[in-house]
Amino acid sequence: MxxxxxxxxxxxxxxxxxxxxxxxxxxxxxxxxxxxxxxTSASKPVDERIQAMTEAPLAVCAEDxxxxxxxxxxxxxxxxxxxxxxxxxxxxxxxxxxLAFESCRADYIATLxxxxxxxxxxxxxxxxGILARENDGFVQKKLLEGLKKPGKxxxxxxxxxxxxxxxxxxxxxxxxxxxxxxxxxxxxxxxALRLLSAxxxxxxxFEKILRDKDELAELRQLSAxxxxxxxxxxxxxxxxxIVLDKNEYDDIQAVSLTxxxxxxxxxxxxxxxxxxxxxxxxxxxxxxxxxKSARRFLEKYGE
Amino acid sequence: MTAMAAATAGxxxxxxxxxxAALVDALAAGPExxxxxxxxxxxxxxxxxxRGAATVVRMRGWVxxxxxxxxxxxxxxxxxxxxxxxxxxxxxxxxxxxxxRSRPQPDAAFAPFLTRALGNIRYxxxxxxxxxxxxxxxxxxxxxxxxxxxxxxxxxxxxxxGALPELEAxxxxxxxxxxxxxxxxxxxxxxxxxGGPAGEPGGDCCALPDGLSSWARGFRRGGxxxxxxxxxxxxxxxxxFQELFQGHPTVVVFFYTRCDNPLKCSLTVTKxxxxxxxxxxxxxxxxxxxxxxxxxxxxxxxxxxxxxxQARGLRxxxxxxxxxxxxxxxxxxxxxQLGVGFIESLVNRHRIEVFVLDAEGRIxxxxxxxxxxxxxxxxxxxxxLEEKTDEPAPPARHKxxxxxxxxxxxxxxxxxxxxxxxxxxxxxxxxxxxxxxxxYSPWLQPLLAAMMLIxxxxxxxxxxxxxxxxxxYLALAGALAIxxxxxxxxxxxxxxxxxxxxxVGSAVxxxxxxxxxxxxxxx
Numbered sequence: 001m002x003x004x005x006x007x008x009x010x011x012x013x014x015x016x017x018x019x020x021x022x023x024x025x026x027x028x029x030x031x032x033x034x035x036x037x038x039x040t041s042a043s044k045p046v047d048e049r050i051q052a053m054t055e056a057p058l059a060v061c062a063e064d065x066x067x068x069x070x071x072x073x074x075x076x077x078x079x080x081x082x083x084x085x086x087x088x089x090x091x092x093x094x095x096x097x098x099l100a101f102e103s104c105r106a107d108y109i110a111t112l113x114x115x116x117x118x119x120x121x122x123x124x125x126x127x128x129g130i131l132a133r134e135n136d137g138f139v140q141k142k143l144l145e146g147l148k149k150p151g152k153x154x155x156x157x158x159x160x161x162x163x164x165x166x167x168x169x170x171x172x173x174x175x176x177x178x179x180x181x182x183x184x185x186x187x188x189x190x191x192a193l194r195l196l197s198a199x200x201x202x203x204x205x206f207e208k209i210l211r212d213k214d215e216l217a218e219l220r221q222l223s224a225x226x227x228x229x230x231x232x233x234x235x236x237x238x239x240x241x242i243v244l245d246k247n248e249y250d251d252i253q254a255v256s257l258t259x260x261x262x263x264x265x266x267x268x269x270x271x272x273x274x275x276x277x278x279x280x281x282x283x284x285x286x287x288x289x290x291x292k293s294a295r296r297f298l299e300k301y302g303e
Numbered sequence: 304m305t306a307m308a309a310a311t312a313g314x315x316x317x318x319x320x321x322x323x324a325a326l327v328d329a330l331a332a333g334p335e336x337x338x339x340x341x342x343x344x345x346x347x348x349x350x351x352x353x354r355g356a357a358t359v360v361r362m363r364g365w366v367x368x369x370x371x372x373x374x375x376x377x378x379x380x381x382x383x384x385x386x387x388x389x390x391x392x393x394x395x396x397x398x399x400x401x402x403x404r405s406r407p408q409p410d411a412a413f414a415p416f417l418t419r420a421l422g423n424i425r426y427x428x429x430x431x432x433x434x435x436x437x438x439x440x441x442x443x444x445x446x447x448x449x450x451x452x453x454x455x456x457x458x459x460x461x462x463x464x465g466a467l468p469e470l471e472a473x474x475x476x477x478x479x480x481x482x483x484x485x486x487x488x489x490x491x492x493x494x495x496x497x498g499g500p501a502g503e504p505g506g507d508c509c510a511l512p513d514g515l516s517s518w519a520r521g522f523r524r525g526g527x528x529x530x531x532x533x534x535x536x537x538x539x540x541x542x543x544f545q546e547l548f549q550g551h552p553t554v555v556v557f558f559y560t561r562c563d564n565p566l567k568c569s570l571t572v573t574k575x576x577x578x579x580x581x582x583x584x585x586x587x588x589x590x591x592x593x594x595x596x597x598x599x600x601x602x603x604x605x606x607x608x609x610x611x612x613q614a615r616g617l618r619x620x621x622x623x624x625x626x627x628x629x630x631x632x633x634x635x636x637x638x639x640q641l642g643v644g645f646i647e648s649l650v651n652r653h654r655i656e657v658f659v660l661d662a663e664g665r666i667x668x669x670x671x672x673x674x675x676x677x678x679x680x681x682x683x684x685x686x687x688l689e690e691k692t693d694e695p696a697p698p699a700r701h702k703x704x705x706x707x708x709x710x711x712x713x714x715x716x717x718x719x720x721x722x723x724x725x726x727x728x729x730x731x732x733x734x735x736x737x738x739x740x741x742x743y744s745p746w747l748q749p750l751l752a753a754m755m756l757i758x759x760x761x762x763x764x765x766x767x768x769x770x771x772x773x774x775x776y777l778a779l780a781g782a783l784a785i786x787x788x789x790x791x792x793x794x795x796x797x798x799x800x801x802x803x804x805x806x807v808g809s810a811v812x813x814x815x816x817x818x819x820x821x822x823x824x825x826x
């Protein structure tokens with residue numbers, strides 16, 4: 001009986017240990033402060049510091065001294081990179097509380113700008129990402145410079161394009177068009193096309209890629225999606241032609257059928273005997289994807 | 304072109320940023336050239352054409368800083384206050400706050416702009432550097448917009464007494480500004496309080512200095528020709544400028560859906576919805592139309608316009624629309640003298656602008672740059688409406704001409720002789736009136752048919768703008784009857800019915816246009 005009681009007690013304490021303890025805000029702050037002290041102490045083991053960093057965000061902006069300690073860890077190249085990355089994550093988590101972080105924001109942004117040329121590529125890329133999401137002019141200028149002069153690039157071109165795409169006003173369209181014409185890599189071309197998917201002047205580029213059977217299926221699908229956003233009527237025209245083309249790839253035909261099913265002008269499509277006949281034929285042939293898309297199309301317009 | 308514009312005309316999009324900075328520095332060196340610096344603040348200045356938004360920020364910021372050194376003239380004050388009122392870019396707000404301190408005298412009217420700037424920018428407070436052109440603050444160097452705004456409040460001193468409650472509330476917040484900014488705030492509070500309790504020394508805290516109110520009343524600005532502009536609305540319907548903006552006053556705002564400043568486009572469209580409600584409360588919503596026109600017509604397709612308007616509570620129907628110019632945007636830009644710059648089709652910078660058009664589509668009032676009051680806009684539209692009611696005749700006569708011609712054309716088609724023999728018979732009938740001198744002209748029939756079609760098209764567009772299409776349908780039935788009488792043997796008598804229907808249709812079309820003003824006049 002006593003053993004049973006003991007076992008019950010131990011399982012209760014185990015549950016208590018497993019479940020997150022309900023702490024009052026004051027207790028949370030106290031433990032965050034103590035975590036921050038551990039996190040910023042160079043004498044503590046790395047693992048312990050990284051673990052403490054995850055508990056520190058509440059205390060990061062509580063006092064100016066705490067913030068400066070954390071920023072020092074972040075910018076100190078002598079610190080282990082794992083600790084620096086954890087410090088960045090902790091600061092980023094703290095910054096999500098916009099009101100509470102108000103007093104720390106200026107120093108935080110200034111420190112991040114110091115780190116855009118840090119030798120560690122992961123830290124550099126993360127910092128660039130944070131600043132790019134803030135539409136930071138400093139970072140946009142650096143990224144554009146890197147795309148124009150690859151020797152100055154802070155990140156690979158596909159990553160730079162991805163970061164520049166966060167801000168539609170970042171003046172990256174001309175360089176993205178250039179990259180589509182002369183891509184340094186297929187990834188860069190893909191990201192350039194993604195960036196251009198909000199540029200109405202790029203409609204002819206997307207039309208050309210969508211109809212080019214030599215292009216990668218991923219890029220053709222991306223072009224279809226961009227046309228859907230920029231000129232839905234153009235997508236409908238091309239989708240019809242693609243469906244009618246007996247030598248077209250299955251993936252692209254399936255995408256085109258889906259586009260016509262969801263976006264097609266009902267009167268126009270139902271009156272298009274040639275198209276309906278072709279889709280009827282597709283229903284019984286080819287790949288599963290095409291068959292499924294054809295069936296959905298005919299459920300809406302035919303039969 | 305003004306003398307000022309001529310002086311900076313050489314500054315075009317071809318000028319490099321370094322050359323631009325040198326030009327600005329040279330202009331700032333001579334106090335007599337401040338007008339040229341001010342001219343460089345126009346959003347549509349060619350120097351900003353085809354530059355990205357971040358570049359425009361660097362360039363405008365440098366102009367503001369040059370004005371801060373040279374002394375801010377009256378003509379540039381509106382640009383500075385605009386930046387404080389609705390700016391969200393740290394560099395520009397900081398530069399504007401610094402430029403304001405170069406005014407010869409502090410003015411209590413500046414205080415509300417500074418407190419608004421503080422509210423807008425405090426959560427985006429970033430380090431900025433004024434050390435050199437295009438420099439960004441890295442590390443601990445530089446200043447910040449909040450620091451500059453607080454320094455300007457300190458410069459205002461007792462003149463900012465009206466802002467005291469807001470500043471004290473900011474000071475009392477347990478969390479808020481950083482320790483350094485709190486020191487700045489304390490210094491500002493100390494000088495502001497030096498004038499005594501709030502409101503005493505500042506005088507009129509909220510009046511702008513003379514000449515800064517943007518309303519231009521009692522005048523008409525015709526602008527450039529806009530006949531070539533074709534609009535598409537949120538439903539995909541198309542119409543010309545005259546169809547949309549003639550016959551009734553219209554409140555027009557400009558915006559674009561990709562605008563990243565919520566204090567500009569989003570707020571403008573939300574405020575237009577409020578204008579619509581105020582018009583409805585006064586029973587003017589049918590007589591005063593509203594339109595939100597996009598700066599970004601290539602991207603803002605009808606569906607996007609619809610979603611954007613609906614999300615902001617905009618009423619959308621025949622009299623209240625969201626529009627994009629599918630052709631003739633340049634003509635539209637010139638007509639309204641829009642304060643907007645572009646990189647390709649994308650806006651790189653724009654001001655806030657609201658227009659009240661009279662029943663002729665001319666600009667009868669405009670409000671630019673600073674935040675506008677919805678009630679004042681409605682008041683101005685109501686004034687314009689009264690002007691129109693006093694003089695309804697000219698547009699009415701103008702509008703009536705087309706249906707009259709159309710009906711005559713229908714008559715002509717219906718009774719046009721089929722051959723020279725019939726022509727001779729007609730002439731013998733009218734011989735007494737001397738009509739026999741007119742030669743038989745086969746080309747006249749297609750001409751009359753074309754006029755009939757023009758009449759039908761006119762009735763269709765009129766029906767679209769008024770929401771009443773019965774006139775068009777009657778005239779269409781008439782035209783079909785006339786056509787049948789000409790091609791189907793034995794149906795010649797249908798011509799009379801056709802002419803009658805066309806006449807009635809045209810009259811109904813005109814009446815739907817004039818109904819409101821006439822009923823209003825009768826009341």
